[in-house]
Amino acid sequence: xxxxxxxxxxxxxxxxxxxxxxxRALPEPxxxxxxxxxxxxxxxxxxxxxSQRPAPAFIYGCIIVILVTGFSTALSWLAVIALASIHxxxxxxxxxxxxxxxxxxxxxSSAARQTRDALREGRLEPAQASxxxxxxxxxxxxxPPLVAASAIESVAENTTDSFVGPWLAFAVFGVPxxxxxxxxxxxxxxxxxxxxYEYLGKASAxxxxxxxxxxxxxxxxxxxxxxxxxxxxxxxAWLIMLRDRQSTAxxxxxxxxxxxxxxxGVRLEKPEHYVLGEGMREPNAEDISTAIRLAExxxxxxxxxxxGLLTIRHAILG
Numbered sequence: 001x002x003x004x005x006x007x008x009x010x011x012x013x014x015x016x017x018x019x020x021x022x023x024r025a026l027p028e029p030x031x032x033x034x035x036x037x038x039x040x041x042x043x044x045x046x047x048x049x050x051s052q053r054p055a056p057a058f059i060y061g062c063i064i065v066i067l068v069t070g071f072s073t074a075l076s077w078l079a080v081i082a083l084a085s086i087h088x089x090x091x092x093x094x095x096x097x098x099x100x101x102x103x104x105x106x107x108x109s110s111a112a113r114q115t116r117d118a119l120r121e122g123r124l125e126p127a128q129a130s131x132x133x134x135x136x137x138x139x140x141x142x143x144p145p146l147v148a149a150s151a152i153e154s155v156a157e158n159t160t161d162s163f164v165g166p167w168l169a170f171a172v173f174g175v176p177x178x179x180x181x182x183x184x185x186x187x188x189x190x191x192x193x194x195x196x197y198e199y200l201g202k203a204s205a206x207x208x209x210x211x212x213x214x215x216x217x218x219x220x221x222x223x224x225x226x227x228x229x230x231x232x233x234x235x236x237a238w239l240i241m242l243r244d245r246q247s248t249a250x251x252x253x254x255x256x257x258x259x260x261x262x263x264x265g266v267r268l269e270k271p272e273h274y275v276l277g278e279g280m281r282e283p284n285a286e287d288i289s290t291a292i293r294l295a296e297x298x299x300x301x302x303x304x305x306x307x308g309l310l311t312i313r314h315a316i317l318g
Contacts (some may be wrong), residue, residue: 009314011092013052013307016170018096020303023106033099035179037073039186042068047191050200052058057199059192065203069183076179095175102182104165105299108158109292115151116292119144119285129143134158136189145282149268151284153276155291157253158262159223161185165215184208209251216252218305219298220245220259226297227263230290237262240277264290275279 031037046064051057076098083094111133118127127147131139134154169181175270188208191201220241228234240262241255248254254276261268263275264287268276 009311011088012310014092015095019099022100023104028107030117036182036186039072039183043187043190054199060204061200062203065187068187069180072183073176073180077176080175095099098175099170099178100177103163105163108162112151112155112288116288119148120310143242148283148288151288152260152291153257153268155295156256159256159295159298160212160216160219163299164219165212167302167306168215171306172313181211184211212252216255220255222298222301223259223294225301226294229297232263244276247276260291
């Protein structure tokens, strides 16, 4: 029994570390073979049949969540079962490849660097255009400080969605858990908006909020610890986070964004929506660089915690 416990832990730990290594070494997989792209296309097809009436739209939105999340999770579960039956090396390699598709550290950092570099060179329009890889808001009217703020906010918020959340889901529920997390997050990113998708995306948005209650707060804590390691003012960041965490419409995004505002000592604003770090200076390109470093330290802490949870899981379940 001890051998089974230890073997399972080693195999899953290797899968996680290999997935992180693949993310660092390789770019995103091509869209034609990327599972998240497939999820997005499936959601887009299903969305076409949605009613505009509130009750039918809400019910259909629930059905979409069940279909997309259930199918994706079941498919990944069957895949890891098949891989495990072949050989431990096949299990580790295959699990790492599937897990790698559910998160990205490199992609987030790379997208933020594009915005930073354009701002550094004074090229506002390319900086605005590059923001489309990070945020859903219209960037064309944003000033340089608002472009920098948007990039910083996205880096902070996406420490949860892009890697901490999927890693925690993997640590507790294995590869199917990480795939389920990414399916819900993809549903929320495509349907979880007010207006046209007010009722169709309500189930996706609420489920995504619930799944991120713990990961978002852990991500904020990791950002604070990463800031302390870089000798940034952790106490100020803690106070700003406690003051401003509820300023955003999302119950989760405000934690990481207000934490990073306090660490950097900058004012982060989404016009007509919220202001975080009121009274502090406007951000610039160099603040994006610091945000990227903080996100990468958060990733290191996230891996460590995920490995710890993985150990606890195997110790309990055997």
